[in-house]
Structure formats: structure tokens, C-alpha cells
Amino acid sequence: MIAVQVLVGAIVVAFGTMGLGWWFPVAWGAIAGLLWPSQRPARLAAVAALLGWGAWLVVLVIGGAPLGDVASRVGAVLRVNGPVLVLVTLLYPAVLALCAAAVTSRLRRIPASGRAADAPSR
Amino acid sequence: MAASLWIGGRGAGPLPAVGPLLDPFRGVWATARTAELPSSALARIPNLSAPVEVRYDGRGVPHIFAATEADAVRALGFVVARDRLFQLETQTRAATGRLSEWAGAPAIDSDREVRALGLPRSAERRYAALASDSRDKQVFDAYADGVNAWIDGLSPAEWPIEYKLLGARPERWRPVNSLHLFSRMGWTLAWDRGERSRLAAASRVGMEAAKALFPVHSPVQEPIQPNGTNVPRFDFGPIPPPGAPDTLAGGIAALWPHRGPTAADEAPIFASNNWAVAPERTARGFALLAGDPHLELTLPSIWYEAHLVVPGALDVYGVTIPGAPGIIIGFTREVAWSFTNTGADVLDYYRETVDDTASPTRYRVDGEWREVERVVETYRGRGGRELRVDTTYYTHRGPLRRSGSDWLSMRWTVLEASLHGAVFLDAARATTARAFLDVMADGWGAPAQNMIAADRGGTIAIRSTGHFPLRPAGTDGLTIFDGSSTANDWAGFWPLERYPQAVDPPQGYLASANQEPLDPREGAPYLGHDSGFEAWRALRINNLLRLMPAVTAQEMRRLQTDPGSARADLFVPFFHEAVQTVRWRGGGSLGLEGAANLLAEWDRRYTKENERAVLFEAAMRQLTPRVWDELIGPDGRRVATPSAAVLLQLLHDPHNAWWDDDRTPERVEDRDDILTASLVAAYDSLLVRYGPADRGGWRWDRVMPARVTHLLGLEPFSATAVPAQGGPGTLNPVSGGGFGASWRMVVEIGPDVRAWATYPGGQSGNPFSSRYLDRLPRWRDGELDSLRTPRDTAAIPAGDLTARLSLMPGGAP
Numbered sequence: 017m018i019a020v021q022v023l024v025g026a027i028v029v030a031f032g033t034m035g036l037g038w039w040f041p042v043a044w045g046a047i048a049g050l051l052w053p054s055q056r057p058a059r060l061a062a063v064a065a066l067l068g069w070g071a072w073l074v075v076l077v078i079g080g081a082p083l084g085d086v087a088s089r090v091g092a093v094l095r096v097n098g099p100v101l102v103l104v105t106l107l108y109p110a111v112l113a114l115c116a117a118a119v120t121s122r123l124r125r126i127p128a129s130g131r132a133a134d135a136p137s138r
Numbered sequence: 139m140a141a142s143l144w145i146g147g148r149g150a151g152p153l154p155a156v157g158p159l160l161d162p163f164r165g166v167w168a169t170a171r172t173a174e175l176p177s178s179a180l181a182r183i184p185n186l187s188a189p190v191e192v193r194y195d196g197r198g199v200p201h202i203f204a205a206t207e208a209d210a211v212r213a214l215g216f217v218v219a220r221d222r223l224f225q226l227e228t229q230t231r232a233a234t235g236r237l238s239e240w241a242g243a244p245a246i247d248s249d250r251e252v253r254a255l256g257l258p259r260s261a262e263r264r265y266a267a268l269a270s271d272s273r274d275k276q277v278f279d280a281y282a283d284g285v286n287a288w289i290d291g292l293s294p295a296e297w298p299i300e301y302k303l304l305g306a307r308p309e310r311w312r313p314v315n316s317l318h319l320f321s322r323m324g325w326t327l328a329w330d331r332g333e334r335s336r337l338a339a340a341s342r343v344g345m346e347a348a349k350a351l352f353p354v355h356s357p358v359q360e361p362i363q364p365n366g367t368n369v370p371r372f373d374f375g376p377i378p379p380p381g382a383p384d385t386l387a388g389g390i391a392a393l394w395p396h397r398g399p400t401a402a403d404e405a406p407i408f409a410s411n412n413w414a415v416a417p418e419r420t421a422r423g424f425a426l427l428a429g430d431p432h433l434e435l436t437l438p439s440i441w442y443e444a445h446l447v448v449p450g451a452l453d454v455y456g457v458t459i460p461g462a463p464g465i466i467i468g469f470t471r472e473v474a475w476s477f478t479n480t481g482a483d484v485l486d487y488y489r490e491t492v493d494d495t496a497s498p499t500r501y502r503v504d505g506e507w508r509e510v511e512r513v514v515e516t517y518r519g520r521g522g523r524e525l526r527v528d529t530t531y532y533t534h535r536g537p538l539r540r541s542g543s544d545w546l547s548m549r550w551t552v553l554e555a556s557l558h559g560a561v562f563l564d565a566a567r568a569t570t571a572r573a574f575l576d577v578m579a580d581g582w583g584a585p586a587q588n589m590i591a592a593d594r595g596g597t598i599a600i601r602s603t604g605h606f607p608l609r610p611a612g613t614d615g616l617t618i619f620d621g622s623s624t625a626n627d628w629a630g631f632w633p634l635e636r637y638p639q640a641v642d643p644p645q646g647y648l649a650s651a652n653q654e655p656l657d658p659r660e661g662a663p664y665l666g667h668d669s670g671f672e673a674w675r676a677l678r679i680n681n682l683l684r685l686m687p688a689v690t691a692q693e694m695r696r697l698q699t700d701p702g703s704a705r706a707d708l709f710v711p712f713f714h715e716a717v718q719t720v721r722w723r724g725g726g727s728l729g730l731e732g733a734a735n736l737l738a739e740w741d742r743r744y745t746k747e748n749e750r751a752v753l754f755e756a757a758m759r760q761l762t763p764r765v766w767d768e769l770i771g772p773d774g775r776r777v778a779t780p781s782a783a784v785l786l787q788l789l790h791d792p793h794n795a796w797w798d799d800d801r802t803p804e805r806v807e808d809r810d811d812i813l814t815a816s817l818v819a820a821y822d823s824l825l826v827r828y829g830p831a832d833r834g835g836w837r838w839d840r841v842m843p844a845r846v847t848h849l850l851g852l853e854p855f856s857a858t859a860v861p862a863q864g865g866p867g868t869l870n871p872v873s874g875g876g877f878g879a880s881w882r883m884v885v886e887i888g889p890d891v892r893a894w895a896t897y898p899g900g901q902s903g904n905p906f907s908s909r910y911l912d913r914l915p916r917w918r919d920g921e922l923d924s925l926r927t928p929r930d931t932a933a934i935p936a937g938d939l940t941a942r943l944s945l946m947p948g949g950a951p
Contacts, residue, residue, distance in 0.1 A: 038146060038157035038165070072162035081170035082906050089905060090166045092854035093303060094153075105160045105167070111142050 021052070022064045029068025029109065041065040041109035045116030050124055058117040065113035066106045073105070154305045158294075166302050168295040173906040175220075175941040182948035183212050183287040185280070192217060192943035193934050195926050198901035198909040200943070201445040203931055207563050208280045210446045211463045213945055215284025215311075218442055222460040222903040223308055224298040225438050226285065228849050229461055230315045233322035234258040235517070240304050242519045246526060253515045254530055256537040257321040260553040265314035274559035278313035281463040285311035287949055298903060300850060305520070317557060319461035320584075324552030326433075327479045328585035328604075332669030333616050334394035335778035341388025342769050342777055344381025351377065351769075351780040354614070355658040356668040358708075358783040360680050362588055362600060362655040364643040368684060370677050371657065374787045379795035380768040390618055391777075393541040394487070409672055409877075410478035411698070411869055412590040413649035413679055414598040416642060421688040424888030425592035428694040429467055429476020430879040432871065435846040437856055437911065439899035441467075441881045445927060446566075454566035455893065455927050457881050464562025467881065469893055471927075472569040473593045474885035478650045480586035480602045483666040484551040486609070486628070488535055488621030492545045501533050501545075504624055510538060535627065547621055549628060551584040551605045558582075571599040572641060579603050579634055588638075588650040592887050600648045601639035602655045606632040606665060614664040636663070647683045651675035651869070673783050674867035677704035694884045695894060698869060699920035701743040705782060705867030706754060712789045713737055713757065716813035730814055733757075733821035736831055744865030744873065746839035749831055751865055755842070756820035757813075758866075761785070764812050767800050782867075838865065842873035846898050846914065848905070855905040860898070860918050870920075882922060894922035 025048065032040035041061075048061035077083050087098030094101065144150070146157030159165045175194060183190075188205035190213040195201065200217040204210035219226060231237045235249035235258060252258065268275040289308050297308060332352055340348035360370040412429040420426050433440055441457035446465065456468015467476050492498035493507065500507040511532040519525045531538035533547040536554075540546075558564075561581030568574035571591035578589055579601065586604025608629040609615055619626040638655030640648055653676035656662030681704065682697055683689070717734040720726060733753065740750030762779060765788065771777045788796055792809035799807050807815075828835035835841075839861030848855035862878070864870030872878030883895040898917040902909040916923065928934045 033161065034163045038161035039143070042143065069160075069162045073167060076162070076167055076171055079171060081167075082173060083167065083170055085906055086167060086170045089854040090299070090303075093852050104156075105162065108142070108146070108156065108160055112146070115142060 018060065022060055022067065025061065025064025026067035026071060029065045029113070030071045033068060033072070033109075038109075039112070041068070041112040042116045044068075045113030045118075046120045048113065049117035049120030049122075052117075052121075057121045058114045061117035062110040062114035065109035069109045070106050073102070149305060154303055158305070159302055164293070164295040166299055169299040169302070169904060170906050172296050173902075173904050174908065175943075177940070178942045180944045180946065181216065181287065181291060182946050183216055183284055184947075184949045184951040185283050186212055186945060186947040188947070190945040191931050192945065193928075193931055193939055194941040194943070195934060196938040196940055197443070197923055198912075198940065199443045199445060199926070201447065201926075201928055201931075201934065203447045205448065207448050207452055208276060210448050210452060211277055211280040211563070212284040212287075214444060214446060214458065214463065215281040216288050216945060217284075217444065217943070218458065218460045219285040219288035219311070221901055222438055222442055223289065223292075224300040225849060225903055226311065226315075226460045227309055228300075229322060230311075230318050233261070233318035235515070238525055239518050239520065239522075240306055243525060246517055249517055250515075250526075250528060252325075253528070254537060254539060255325065255548075255550075256530070256532065256553050257325060258318060259513065259530075259532075261314055261317035261321045265317050268559075275313070277463045277559035277563065278316050281316060282311050282313040283951065286951075290949070299905065303850075303852075316461050316463055316559065319459060320557045321552060323459075324585045326585075328482070328484050328550075328552050332667045333483070334391055335669060336616065336667075337387045337391035337394065338771075338777035339769055339780075340384040341391050342380075342383055342771065345384045345387055347378045347381050348384070348387070351784055352668060352778065353784070354616070354664065354667040356654055356671055356673050356781065356783045357787040358673045358677070359654050359657075359671070360673070360676050361638075361657045362602065362648075362650045362653060362676075363638045363640045363657070364645055364648070365657040365660060366644070368645060370673075370680070371659070374790040376791055377784070377788055377794060377796060393489070393544055393546060393618060409652050409675065409871055411649075411651045411675060411679060412476040412478050412588065413647060413683060413697075414590050414592040414600070415683065415686075415689045415694075416598050416646045417596040419646040419687060419689055420886075421690045422886065422888065424886050425474075425594075425596050425598055426689055426691060426694050427469075427474040427476065427590065427592040427598075427885045427887065428698060428883065429478075429590070430698050430870075430882040431467065431477060431479075432878055433880040435844065435872075435876050435878050435880060435898055437846050437848045437899050437905075438903040439880060439897045441897050443895070443897075443901060447929065449930075452563065452566055453927075453929070455925060456883070457895075457897070462562065463559055465566060466562060467883065469885045469887065469891060470566055470568075471594070471891050472887075473571055473574045473591055474887045474891070474893075475565075475571075475574055475589060475591040476883060477587040477589050478652055480588050480604060480655060481652055481666050481669075481671050482586045482602070482604065482606055483615045483664070484584060484586065484605065484607060486549050486607065486615050487546045487618045488533075488549070488626065489618050490533060490538060490545045490547050490621040492538075495540075495543065495545065497529070498531060498538065498545060501538070501547075502622055503534075504622075508534065533621070535621070546618065549607075551586075551607070551631075554583075557584075569593070570595060571597045575599055575601045575603065575639070579637070588652075588655065590648060590650060592885070594887050594889070594891075597642055598648050599639070599641040600650060601637050602665075603637065606637070608632060609664075616667070632663075638662075638665070645684070649676065649679045649683060651679055668781050668783065672867075674703065674705040675869050675871070678702060678867075678869060691884050691886050691892065691894065695882075695922050696920070698879065698882050698884075699863050700869045701745045701748075701863050701865075703742055703744060703865065703868045706740075706742040706751075708786055709758070709789070710737065710740070710742060710754060712809070713754075713813050713817055716810035717817070719810040720814045725811075725814070727818065729818040729821055733817045736821070737817065744838055744863060744868050746837070746861050746863050748838045749836040751838045752828075752836050752841045753817075753820060753824060753831075755866065756824055757817045758782075760816035760819045760823075761812065764799055764816055765796060768796070838873070839863075844872040844874075844878055844898075844918075845876045847876050857898075857911060857914055860914065862918055863920060879917075882917070884922060891927060893925040893927070895925055896922050
């Protein structure tokens with residue numbers, strides 16, 4: 017079940033990024049935090065975001081794009097190694113999604129715990 | 139999360155916004171997806187009168203087949219933007235003083251200089267002055283149609299990678315940008331510095347010596363316009379010894395504006411070669427033409443290769459500069475042509491009398507006050523933030539700038555000479571070399587160029603073309619004029635018949651290599667002075683061509699990277715003579731013997747594997763400060779450096795006072811002391827830096843490789859150590875820097891035109907494209923590609939067809 021959720025999430029992130037832009041993993045994380053409150057939503061959202069962006073890189077490679085060349089030379093421009101640039105590209109959406117999911121997940125829990133705390137006084 | 143979002147959206151410090159940068163669909167990764175042109179594409183261009191077909195050949199050259207010239211220009215704009223969009227905008231921003239909008243405060247000095255010179259203002263005014271129905275305006279507008287059609291159809295994923303790294307987006311192309319491009323070229327090629335050098339030298343050693351050190355006419359020369367002698371001119375008269383400082387000259391020199399932060403005598407020297415051989419001196423009996431303009435070597439290249447075909451009207455192949463609405467250097471089936479720069483003096487200064495030395499509003503001319511035009515210039519940084527506001531001033535002559543306590547206005551052909559937008563198209567219709575030169579003379583004002591042409595009928599011709607000022611009688615432009623009288627203004631420009639020119643000379647060939655166009659012994663009027671004119675390449679190419687009775691295209695190609703050097707041939711014997719003299723005096727040393735032996739083994743060629751050329755060059759570098767020590771100013775820097783031709787002149791006078799080194803008051807040196815000291819110092823420095831000779835460290839191509847640098851200076855997108863043949867003063871003076879042959883072309887203009895060419899780079903501006911740098915190996919090795927000139931789309935062999943592009947009328951203007 018978790019695998020399916022992550023896979024669906026990755027697809028959502030991939031197409032969401034295509035349609036809406038780089039910040040989509042934030043929106044995705046926020047939604048995941050709301051949808052999966054009891055299933056470690058932050059981690060799941062992060063993995064899905066990583067896979068979503070990673071999928072685009074795989075598509076580029078399959079399409080014959082010189083991804084290694086891009087990684088090494090753009091990495092050199094930014095003063096990082098090529099593999100590090102790839103890693104950062106995969107981790108960045110994951111961090112965004114993780115943070116957003118953690119926030120919304122916590123926000124969702126706050127009213128519930130608040131209600132629980134209020135119950136005896138009623 | 140906030141931090142991640144902030145860095146993602148805004149970046150941090152030098153780091154661009156990483157969100158859009160890393161976005162796998164639109165960011166840097168997507169650049170790889172668009173690295174190669176699709177095999178087939180369809181696009182729309184507004185105002186197109188009929189469909190245009192474009193075929194890319196195996197070298198990535200677009201062959202454009204259009205129904206009208208205007209359509210061909212629209213398509214040219216489109217294909218250039220498709221391959222070189224970032225370059226188009228970079229050039230425009232550099233020419234209009236808007237680089238700081240990308241780079242922020244570090245670019246503001248360069249932006250201020252461009253605007254203070256009035257370059258963008260002059261281009262805007264010239265474009266605004268074009269009649270709405272003029273052909274020139276139509277050409278500029280058509281080109282803009284094509285560029286903007288490409289820009290408008292782009293998604294962010296398709297933006298060139300540089301935009302992504304800068305966090306910028308492409309700006310739409312304005313028709314006036316084509317004029318901005320040529321203003322910028324004028325600044326690069328028509329900026330004269332010899333006048334200031336002479337005055338600065340006078341401030342140290344007096345005017346008499348300064349005039350000899352910075353002569354109007356180079357003491358060594360072979361002019362462009364043949365003088366019938368078939369030998370170079372050597373005027374080696376004595377150079378007056380250093381005299382008392384001329385304080386007045388020093389004051390005037392201080393007024394002379396510097397160009398940017400670089401000292402005047404450290405500015406890069408551009409060069410170019412072109413030559414044509416008449417049919418009677420070629421092996422196949424057809425005229426041959428070669429051209430290689432030497433400019434800054436950039437990636438992408440300054441040039442873009444294209445072929446425009448309009449049945450019955452136009453069939454022209456060659457290179458354009460992105461932004462130029464036509465082929466600048468190239469050939470048709472009737473005529474071939476190429477340019478070198480004319481180092482003419484086309485800039486004068488006037489000391490103005492102003493009403494307020496802090497902020498002038500009026501200036502006095504002929505006893506009356508005239509209004510100073512004031513323009514407020516705002517410089518913006520990234521995100522549109524205002525960085526600085528300046529006021530620039532103009533008189534009727536041109537920009538007015540403060541220089542010390544004075545105000546100088548400047549008149550400069552680059553600011554006023556109109557470039558006819560249609561000149562390249564009109565010239566491409568010419569069917570003879572003479573007609574080509576006449577069209578160019580009518581439509582090209584600045585920067586002045588030595589235009590050479592050869593035609594199918596066998597005529598070869600050359601003309602130094604541009605606007606050359608007619609100055610007041612008795613003046614030569616080597617001083618600052620009094621601005622209070624219009625009698626000191628230019629009276630116009632030289633008439634065409636006065637231009638340096640030659641057609642079908644008896645010698646059977648014509649050659650230019652930026653040398654002085656006219657022989658001063660023939661009473662030539664003032665055109666410029668020594669510092670603007672190189673001699674060595676002219677001597678070499680003339681010498682080689684004189685000895686070739688039946689030239690082939692292959693030989694023309696080989697000459698373009700000829701490793702021989704007239705400069706070395708003339709200087710090296712003096713080093714040998716000096717060594718003999720010093721040995722005889724008993725002043726030998728181990729170092730001198732070692733250096734002398736190595737120099738004696740040198741064949742005076744700058745081949746890649748040569749391990750002796752580096753010694754000579756190091757000795758020449760040691761020689762300059764030793765000889766011209768009297769020109770060192772109070773700040774410890776040399777105020778100006780005489781040309782190598784003047785140094786050669788001095789070598790013929792071994793006991794001239796200039797040879798004495800002021801730093802050794804206890805003795806008086808002569809020429810041979812200084813030459814041997816320079817040689818030994820060079821030898822010692824090379825040993826320290828590269829180890830003993832003959833162990834590979836002294837190889838010419840390792841010590842002085844060529845460099846081809848990305849427009850933003852990004853090393854991963856540059857070729858930083860290109861082993862190349864050629865050195866200072868050779869026909870391929872590429873070594874050790876980022877300047878050199880930016881395009882090499884050889885054309886045989888017979889019944890069927892045959893042409894070969896290449897440039898250091900590739901057609902694509904995308905660093906990940908296979909066509910970004912594909913031409914560099916053959917350029918490095920001095921090889922040329924055979925060019926295809928199909929008459930129609932069917933004439934391109936299927937095996938050589940790499941991409942198709944159909945352009946249809948339509949789309950929003």
C-alpha cells in the first residue's frame with residue numbers, strides 16, 4: 017500500500033512540476049501531510065518528490081540528453097561535483113516536500129489534541 | 139522550509155535561485171533536452187509573405203530558401219535566435235550599458251562607460267530618424283520579426299542555460315538592436331589611442347622624442363594600396379634622445395579620456411588578414427580570396443554561418459554576426475569579399491568653454507552660448523533595483539565629459555555614421571568586385587574596414603572604406619581642438635576617390651593586414667598613426683605572395699596559419715650580433731651561452747612543438763621595459779609603449795641614448811648590453827618557470843596556447859588551452875590569449891564557386907550541443923571545411939541533411 021502511495025505521489029509530483037513549476041513539491045508535501053496524517057507523511061512525501069524529479073532525469077537520459085555532461089559542467093560552474101549536483105536535484109524537492117508535509121501534518125494534529133485536552137472540562 | 143523556499147525562489151549570495159535552476163523540467167537539466175535541433179520543425183513568423191524552407195547541412199549551417207529578401211532576413215533572425223539567443227541579448231546589453239541588470243554593481247563601470255560615450259543614444263537616434271517606409275527600417279524590422287518569433291515561441295524549458303544561471307528571462311528583440319551591435323563593434327574597432335600615447339610620452343621625454351617614438355607613419359611598412367616598389371619601406375632615421383619633460387603635453391594627456399579601467403597601451407590589439415590573388419597568378423586561372431578577421435575568441439563564436447537564397451535576387455553564403463541583418467563576410471556566385479580593420483583616426487576631442495564647470499548647461503561656440511543637452515541615465519541592478527543615476531551631457535559634436543578641470547566633447551564617426559540596414563543585401567547583389575565596394579562605400583560609415591573583393595571575371599580590388607574626417611586645414615587630429623570655434627569642426631568626410639584603394643594591380647595580388655593603407659612617400663593625407671597599424675603580418679604575406687607564381691586554394695589555406703614571422707626575422711639577428719659583441723668584450727656567461735645557443739637553433743617559426751620561440755618572446759618582453767624605462771611615470775608604470783617597429787628602428791642605432799638603462803647610473807649601456815641582458819633574463823626566467831629546455835616544458839603550444847572563452851567567462855563552457863600554431867606578428871597571432879582568427883575563409887571565384895572555411899567554435903550556443911565546439915579541432919589544426927552552396931532544397935544530398943525547418947506566415951507580431 018505504501019509503495020503504491022509513493023508511486024502515485026511520484027507521478028503527481030512529476031506532472032505537477034511539469035505543469036506548475038519547481039515549487040510543486042511544497043504543495044505536494046502539504047497535501048500529503050493532510051491526506052496521510054498517521055502514516056509518516058513527511059517521509060513518504062519526500063520519497064515521492066525525490067522519485068518524481070528523478071523520473072524526469074531518467075526520461076532525459078532515455079531521450080539521449082547528455083545528462084552527465086550537464087551535471088559535470090554545470091556542477092563546475094556552481095563549484096560542486098557533477099554527482100553532487102544530481103544528488104542536490106533529487107534531495108531538494110524531497111526537503112521541500114518533507115518540510116511541507118511535516119508542517120501540515122502537525123497543523124492537522126493540533127486541533128485534534130486540543131479537542132482531546134478540552135474534553136474533560138466540558 | 140522557509141530557508142529552502144527562500145533559496146529556491148531568490149537564491150543566496152552568488153547562488154542563483156535553485157528552484158527554477160534545478161527544476162528537472164525547465165531548469166538546467168532541460169537544456170540537455172534541447173541541445174540538438176530536431177530533425178524537423180515548423181514555426182510561424184509574422185509578416186512573412188510566403189513560406190520559407192530552411193535546411194541544415196552536416197555542419198549545422200542553415201540554408202534559407204525564401205521568396206523575398208525580407209522573408210530571408212526574417213528567417214535569418216529566426217535561425218540565429220534559435221542557435222544564439224543568449225549571445226544576441228548579451229551583445230545588446232553590452233552595447234546599451236545594461237549588463238548591470240544581470241550582473242549587478244560589478245558591471246556598472248562598464249555600463250557607465252558605454253552610455254557616457256553616447257553609444258546607445260546614437261543608435262536610438264539613428265533608428266528613430268529612419269523613415270517608416272525606408273528599406274533600411276524594413277530590414278531591421280524584418281530581422282526583429284524573426285528573432286521575436288523564436289522568442290515568443292519559447293517555453294522556459296527552452297531558454298538557453300545562461301538565462302537559468304543568471305535567473306533571467308529572454309527579452310524581446312528591438313529592431314534598433316542591430317544598430318546597437320554595430321555601435322559596439324565601432325567601439326571595439328575604431329577607438330584610437332595613439333594620440334594620448336604621444337602626449338603622455340612627451341610629458342616624460344619631451345615632444346621631439348615623443349614624436350619619433352609615436353610617429354604618424356610606422357618606420358616599417360608595406361602599404362595596402364600597392365606603391366609599385368614590391369619591397370617594404372624601412373625608414374630608420376635616428377630617434378632623438380630623451381629630452382626634458384613637456385609639462386604642457388602632460389597636462390593635455392591627462393585630459394585625454396582613458397578607455398575603461400585598462401591603461402591605454404595595454405588595450406588588446408585586434409588584427410585581421412585578407413588577400414586576393416588575380417587569375418594570372420593562380421594555378422587554376424580563377425581569382426582566389428582569403429580572409430580571417432582576428433577578434434576576441436568567444437563561445438559561442440562572434441560569427442554564425444548561413445546561406446540565404448532568394449531565387450533571382452539573392453544567393454549569398456558566409457558569416458553574419460548575430461544581430462546583423464545579412465551576411466557580413468562571404469561570397470556569392472559572382473563576388474567574394476572579406477574585411478580587415480582600418481586603424482584610422484576617426485575620433486577627435488574639443489576643449490569646451492562651459493558656463494558651469496560642476497554641471498554645465500551651456501557651452502560657448504563662435505561667441506554665443508549653446509544649450510548642453512542633458513540626458514539622465516538610470517542604471518538598474520537585478521530585479522530592477524536602481525543602482526545609480528547619472529547625467530550625461532552632449533554638445534553638437536557629441537558626448538561632453540569632464541576630464542580633470544576641463545570639459546571635453548568628442549566627435550567620433552561611430553556615433554554618427556549611419557549603417558544602412560540593407561547594405562549587406564545590396565552588396566550581395568553586386569556582380570563585380572568594383573560594384574561590391576561601391577555599394578559598401580555608400581552604406582558603411584564605421585568602423586572603417588579594408589574591404590577586399592574578387593569576382594568571377596577575375597578582378598581583384600581593395601578599398602579602405604568608412605568615413606574619414608576632413609579636418610581643418612593644417613591640422614591632423616593629433617591634438618585636442620579648441621571647441622569655442624566651429625572653424626575647428628570637421629568639414630565632412632573624405633570623398634570616395636581619396637579612399638585608399640586599388641583594382642587589379644600589376645603585382646597580381648592585394649593584401650591587407652591592418653597596415654597603413656597608403657605610402658606616406660606618395661603624399662598621403664593623415665589617416666591615423668603608427669600605433670593603429672601593424673606591419674609584420676603585412677610584410678610576411680606580401681613576401682610570401684610575391685614568391686608564389688601559381689597559387690592554389692590549399693596554399694591560401696596554409697598561409698592563414700603560416701608559422702613564419704617577419705618580426706622574428708628582423709629582430710633575431712640583432713640578438714645574435716649582440717651576443718657576439720658581448721663575447722668579444724669578455725662579457726660572456728654561462729647563461730648567455732645557454733640562451734644564445736638555444737636562440738641560434740631557432741628556425742624563427744611558431745610551430746606547436748617549437749621549443750625556442752618561447753625564448754625569443756620572453757626576451758622581447760624583457761627588452762621592452764629595459765629600453766623604454768625613461769617612459770615610466772611617477773606611479774611606476776610606463777605611460778606609453780612605442781610600437782615594435784619603432785623598437786626595430788632603435789636597434790639600428792646601437793649607441794642611442796635610449797639604450798642606457800636609467801636604473802644603473804654607474805654605467806652607460808648600449809644596445810648590445812641591453813639585448814644580451816634581456817636574453818639572459820629571459821633564459822633564467824624560463825628555466826625557473828618551465829625547467830630545462832628540450833624536456834617538453836618549453837613547447838610553444840603548452841606555454842602559449844590559445845583560449846576561447848564563454849561569453850560569461852564560465853570556464854566549464856570555455857576551451858582554455860587550445861594548442862595552436864602561430865605567434866606574435868605571424869599571420870595567425872593567436873598564442874597566449876583570447877584573440878585570433880575568428881573566421882577563416884578561402885574562396886575560389888570561378889565558373890563554379892568553391893569555398894572552404896571554419897571558425898573556432900560551432901553553430902550552436904548551447905554548451906551541451908554537439909555543435910557547440912565541433913569546429914575547434916580543425917580550426918586548431920589550420921584545416922578548413924568544404925562549404926556547400928545548394929541552389930535549392932533539392933540540391934542538398936540526403937546524407938548531408940541534418941534538419942529541416944519550415945517557416946510559415948502567421949503569429950502575433
